[in-house]
Amino acid sequence: MTNAPFTPGPHIPGIAPGRLPADQITGNFGDLHPPLDGHEALVAADRCYFCYDAPCMDACPTAIDIPLFIRQISTGTPEAAAKTIFEQNILGGMCARVCPTETLCEEACVRMEAEGDPVEIGRLQRYATDRLMGRNIHPFDRAAPTGRRVAVVGAGPAGLSCAHRLAMKGHDVVMFDARAKPGGLNEYGIAAYKSTEDFAQKEVDWLLRIGGITVETGRALGQGLDLDTLRQEYDAVFLGIGLGGVNALVAEGADRAGVADAVSFIADLRQAPDLSALPVGRNVVVIGGGMTAVDAAVQSRLLGAENVTIAYRRSADRMGASQFERDLATSKGVRILTGVMPVAVHGNGAAAEIELEYTRDEGGRLVGTGETFRLPADQIFRAIGQTLEGAPGGIDLDGGKIRVTGPGRTSLDKVWAGGDCASGGEDLTVTAVAEGRDAAEDIHAALMAGA
Known part of the structure; x- marks a missing residue:
């Protein structure tokens, strides 16, 4: 993955652009969940029981007061509802689009238990946040300047959330990111049909209206940034660097042309000015079972791939992707x-087939059965997990991630971390937002204690 604008890659047999007419591809990538209109929002809000001990709130990683914001919608004050959301989750607009509500707040909804049909919390959240953002209103004011400076490395969900909360508290924030645009996962890693009309960048621009935040792109740890220097020059540092590496495919012929990582494919797709120019295979196989695997597979189909297969080594109930996905x-x-x-990728230079082996579970250990079969595959995507890259020396790790305690404190003084790069929690946008927010509160408390 690079910061360069999208350009189609070299020609590989079987992988070609324009498999569908441009207008059909545009239609295929329309909004997955069209927004509610005013009447639909009122009808949806009317289904809420406004529970006192709302289980949906407990299921929300950012602890949004869901009954309150839905009541505010039902009383005709969606802008107030949006502020209720943004107080806990400043990226509530994106989370309304990409959060797996079906396994979080909506799964916990009392209506779900009683009727099997939960309140549409995600769509109601989008309705409220879109109304406020559409009026170009920023609901928060910045506190008086404290004179303290904080460096935030990584402009993804965790970094953005942290930077905004720190700026609200009156601190000056400089946010660094390796890519050409801020946004992180929201800009580069989300399926295009979940975030349409350049919403990720519009949300960043809106968030930055709080003031006090400077963004410097094209800078990463080890590439123009040194953590020891940042600790000397700033009063605190927050690391929200995500997971930049992709696990290798361990199979014979895995280096053949046509084998690529799904993360780069999704990033290229998100940055492509013309989706009909994006090359895609005729027969696509995606290795993995998480959300990235589903996003890569579905978008391959929407681009015109004829046969798309997700191949996962364990049983369906072990897949990281939700049942909805x-x-x-x-x-x-x-x-x-x-x-x-x-077990192998076959072809004369470029991929033409993939050989798969059946597996079985032996006392919790996955083993191959020795029985194999082949599928046509001119394009193969790896979606088998990401790894931490660029972790600074001297910082403690836990399970390949930065070890944190409490609200993001690392083993290094003055350094906090959150989001996918930090240990603990799920690798979800909404979780990253919560971790960035909570780290900012702890940073603020630490800075003010030394005032």
């Missing part, structure tokens, strides 16, 4: 194979 994939014509793992 798996159903979405199959509804778009993606085939999901479970209990299979790759």
